[in-house]
Structures are given as C-alpha cells and as structure tokens.
Amino acid sequence: MLGRDARDRRERCKTGIEGLDNILNGGVPRGNTVLVTGSVGTGKTSLCLEFLVHGSNSNEPGLYVSVTEPCDKLLKNIIPYDFFDESLITDGKLHFIDLPIVYERLGLEKAEFDFEEVAILISAIASIVHELGIKRLVIDSITSVCYRLKSQENIRDFILKLGSVLSEMGCTSFLVSEISPAEERYSLYGVEEAIADGVIVTGNLERRGDLLRTLQVVKMRGTMHSRAKYVLDLTTVGVLLVPLLKGGSVAGGG
Numbered sequence: 001m002l003g004r005d006a007r008d009r010r011e012r013c014k015t016g017i018e019g020l021d022n023i024l025n026g027g028v029p030r031g032n033t034v035l036v037t038g039s040v041g042t043g044k045t046s047l048c049l050e051f052l053v054h055g056s057n058s059n060e061p062g063l064y065v066s067v068t069e070p071c072d073k074l075l076k077n078i079i080p081y082d083f084f085d086e087s088l089i090t091d092g093k094l095h096f097i098d099l100p101i102v103y104e105r106l107g108l109e110k111a112e113f114d115f116e117e118v119a120i121l122i123s124a125i126a127s128i129v130h131e132l133g134i135k136r137l138v139i140d141s142i143t144s145v146c147y148r149l150k151s152q153e154n155i156r157d158f159i160l161k162l163g164s165v166l167s168e169m170g171c172t173s174f175l176v177s178e179i180s181p182a183e184e185r186y187s188l189y190g191v192e193e194a195i196a197d198g199v200i201v202t203g204n205l206e207r208r209g210d211l212l213r214t215l216q217v218v219k220m221r222g223t224m225h226s227r228a229k230y231v232l233d234l235t236t237v238g239v240l241l242v243p244l245l246k247g248g249s250v251a252g253g254g
C-alpha cells in the first residue's frame with residue numbers, strides 16, 4: 001500500500017482558486033473527472049469558468065462546452081470578472097462550444113442516444129480536445145447530456161469512457177450536475193457521482209435571514225482533502241472560500 005506522501009505525489013492541476021487548492025492539498029490530481037454539483041444559482045458555472053480562465057492564463061488551454069445556455073450569452077456574464085481577459089479567446093487559449101451545434105453537425109438529432117451515438121459523441125469531444133490541445137474541460141451541464149442518454153447504463157458508459165479518454169490526454173475535467181435543493185444524492189441519475197473521480201458540492205445555507213452559498217469537497221481520488229463546508233463568495237475577483245465554523249458562523253465574520 002502506498003504511504004500518505006506517495007499518494008499525494010500525483011501531479012496537480014491547480015485550479016487557481018486559492019481556497020479550493022488549499023482544500024485539495026495543492027489542486028485536483030491531473031486527469032481527474034470532477035462532478036461539480038449543486039442546485040440553481042449556487043455558483044457552479046462561475047467556479048468552472050474561473051478554473052478554465054486560470055488554466056488558460058498558465059498555458060493550459062481550456063474548453064467550455066455549453067449545453068444549456070448559448071455561449072455568447074454566457075460570455076456576457078464573465079466579461080465583468082477582473083480575472084477574465086477577452087484576449088484569452090482571441091489568442092486561442094480559451095474556447096467555447098455549444099454542444100447542440102456539435103449534435104447537429106454529427107447528425108445526433110434523436111431525443112435519446114443509443115450506445116453507438118454515445119461513442120460518436122465521445123469521439124467528437126475527444127478530437128476537439130486533441131486538436132485544440134485542451135488541458136481543462138468543462139461540460140455545463142452533464143445533466144443535460146444525461147437527459148439524452150436516459151439509461152443508467154448509457155450514462156455510466158459515457159462518463160467512464162469520456163473520463164478515461166480525457167485523462168489519457170492529461171485533461172482535467174469539471175462536469176456540472178444540476179440537482180434540486182432537497183436532493184439526497186449528488187446527481188439526477190445517481191450514477192454520475194460514483195463514476196466521477198471527484199465530487200464538489202455547492203449549496204445554499206440560510207443564516208440569519210441571508211442565503212449563503214456553500215462549497216464542500218465530498219470526494220477527490222488521488223489526494224487527501226478537507227471535507228469541511230466552506231462559504232462560497234462570488235466576487236468580481238473570483239470565488240472566495242471561507243471556512244464555515246461549527247454552529248453555522250463564518251470564520252472571521254459576524
């Protein structure tokens with residue numbers, strides 16, 4: 001069995017979000033497929049965009065695959081961020097793709113994909129990643145892709161194969177999963193979290209009449225990490241994470 005140090009020696013993909021890298025003992029083990037899961041408006045997209053932008057600033061080209069929202073609309077939302085520079089896109093370090101357009105080009109027009117169509121989709125994503133030299137990928141959201149895969153078997157197959165192809169290319173991936181606030185599991189179909197190498201949960205916490213955003217790393221293969229709940233603050237300089245102390249108060253806060 002590997003010792004603690006050996007286990008923690010896996011090369012890291014530093015997210016660039018300081019609080020998250022600290023929670024993860026240096027970053028996400030490179031090549032991991034991470035489920036970023038949470039209910040509406042909890043900061044999933046913002047977190048993923050920041051992960052991509054920091055990567056493209058440090059020679060790790062990023063790709064954001066949008067499924068639910070057209071990329072041009074999404075781009076308008078990230079322009080105000082201090083850490084975002086539009087030249088990342090013009091210089092080819094950061095790419096945005098609408099998955100519905102990819103479906104159309106591949107002739108994947110059915111509401112439900114079969115095994116073969118799943119394979120076509122994986123291979124299309126893999127070629128884009130390969131051609132553009134992508135090292136960080138975000139799919140927002142994987143839940144929307146899963147709607148078309150329907151069966152747990154297809155979903156398992158899709159995430160496993162995609163994860164392994166991406167990992168072989170040294171690409172670290174964040175897959176966004178949408179759940180309702182009351183959900184006891186971390187994904188709609190209940191299989192995504194078991195297959196992913198990591199699960200980061202964003203949520204809401206009501207405190208003195210205010211609705212705070214929270215973040216918790218539930219699992220991350222290949223590293224030791226904190227499992228504590230943090231308060232997630234979305235600011236123009238990016239995601240800030242502050243430990244949530246027992247009893248629900250925020251460290252350093254009132």
Ligand SMILES: Nc1ncnc2c1ncn2[C@@H]1O[C@H](COP(=O)(O)OP(=O)(O)OP(=O)(O)O)[C@@H](O)[C@H]1O
Nearest residue numbers: 038039040041042043044045046047234235236237
């Ligand atoms: N820089 C910012 N400062 C403060 N609030 C912000 C900032 N950026 C985004 N927000 C707010 O954060 C909220 C959620 O952000 P985000 O879109 O990242 O969450 P999400 O979990 O992806 O939501 P959805 O479920 O709609 O996809 C938005 O409602 C937006 O108003």
Ligand SMILES: [Mg+2]
Nearest residue numbers: 044045046140
């Ligand atoms: Mg979102």
